Amino acid sequence: MVLTEIFAAVPVIAQSWMKSMATDAPDELKMDDGTVSCIPASDCHVSKHSPSTIGSDKNGNGERWCGVLNTCYKTNGVIKDDDPRVHMKLSRSDEWVQPKNIADFFTVIRTTLEKGKMYRLIAGNTGSGVYPPANAQTTIDITALPLYKCSIEGDTLKLGGCIPLAKMIDFLRTLDSDQFAYAEPIAKHLSRVANTPIRNRATPAGNLMLKYLHPEFPSDMFTILESIGTKIEIASINDVNGSTLIPICNLLDTNVSMKGKILTSLILPKLSGQEYRYHSYKISKRYQNAHAYVNAGFLIKLDTEFNIIEKPKLCFGGISKSFVSPLIVS
Known part of the structure; x- marks a missing residue:
């Protein structure tokens, strides 16, 4: 026991000695x-x-x-x-x-x-x-801008664009699954993105802008948010006091320019857990700290007898820089 304590103290002693020499x-x-x-x-x-x-x-x-x-x-x-x-x-x-x-x-x-x-x-x-x-x-x-607020507003969930991923995950896990069927699955998926230090600093807006600048980037954030019908709120230099709401998939439109603009928040729909089933997947080299080879998000609306009652939302990432959903291109 004493020997174990001595070995445990060696790194601390060595660190203190090195500091004393500098x-x-x-x-x-x-x-x-x-x-x-x-x-x-x-x-x-x-x-x-x-x-x-x-x-x-x-x-x-x-x-x-x-x-x-x-x-x-x-x-x-x-x-x-x-x-x-x-x-x-x-x-x-x-x-x-x-x-x-x-x-x-x-x-x-x-x-x-x-x-x-x-x-x-x-x-x-x-x-x-x-x-x-x-x-x-x-x-x-932009870390000092007021872009961290998360709130439920009517039939939508509003997430600030600059909220760290770690806090976004924690917030999603506080939501009622009966009102937000996707909350826990998305939180679980995001916990596989990068690693803890990066999730403490990275933001959803930054991740989406990386996808905007580099469409080939296999963004887990983009895929799972697109699969539930997320919209993004954008403020522009041409309308400082207002904002524009667009589907998140528009970021892949080559005609969309973010010059003089900033992504301020994400608007997620309220989807009842009694009606919707949501699942997401990520195939990667490691469980964490690795880009996806392929990722996917599936949203399905069912009746009480588990019959599909509307067109499912199927989204994929990592296939190509322009491919998102087979239901869009078919």
């Missing part, structure tokens, strides 16, 4: 390593602070820098104030912006497009492990 880099070195640039006073929106010559740029031009540079850097180089967003200058052309509300989000989008720059939206940013991210001068972090 020291953190000084702030000056961190600021000069190219990961976070100094912020010129002309670009700093913290206007209540006066600039000071506390550093120079990489070309040695001795520009005047923001007087709160040290404070800013100790909060990961982010300047925070009453401005409704967090703004980080990564280089002379690249920037990271975190808007706090939808109105400010579209202001950032409009400004970026007017400058002729490319932008990229991120939340969990887990998709970059599947496909290399597109080149963009402006990265917009």
Whole structure:
């Protein structure tokens, strides 16, 4: 017993010893390593602070820098104030912006497009492990937007586009199966997607946008949501105060553009467990942490004698980038 305790303590002791031999880099070195640039006073929106010559740029031009540079850097180089967003200058052309509300989000989008720059939206940013991210001068972090709410509204279930998959699974498991026949099967299916750390960060909107950008991606999320008739709510720069509701399968339509738009929520129908039967499947190399070779979702409406009383919904993924349902193409 004593020997077991000694062996169990070895990793902890080794880790503490390694930490004792290391020291953190000084702030000056961190600021000069190219990961976070100094912020010129002309670009700093913290206007209540006066600039000071506390550093120079990489070309040695001795520009005047923001007087709160040290404070800013100790909060990961982010300047925070009453401005409704967090703004980080990564280089002379690249920037990271975190808007706090939808109105400010579209202001950032409009400004970026007017400058002729490319932008990229991120939340969990887990998709970059599947496909290399597109080149963009402006990265917009949407995790501060109010897109996490989940609620039952009349005959529909509304899920925020930025809710982490782990919380989405937990929420689905709280629903009454008599009202939402698909809740538990979908929760079980999603628990096979990726792994726990990724599900803690990944979002349904991000997964669906990956499917939009790469139709060949065998998205489990897309297949199972399409199989129950999910619709997506999209806000546009052309209608900041409104939104558009479209079937989720429209994401595969080459005529649909998401430029200047954001997927805000998923709208799932209420399907009684007394009438509907739902099953989904995933064939993959491993139970978890592997893309599907083929996935599928089947929704069938039955009467009390188990006769099929309306056209079943059969959806497949992983067949090709355009094939979804045989009932659509036949």
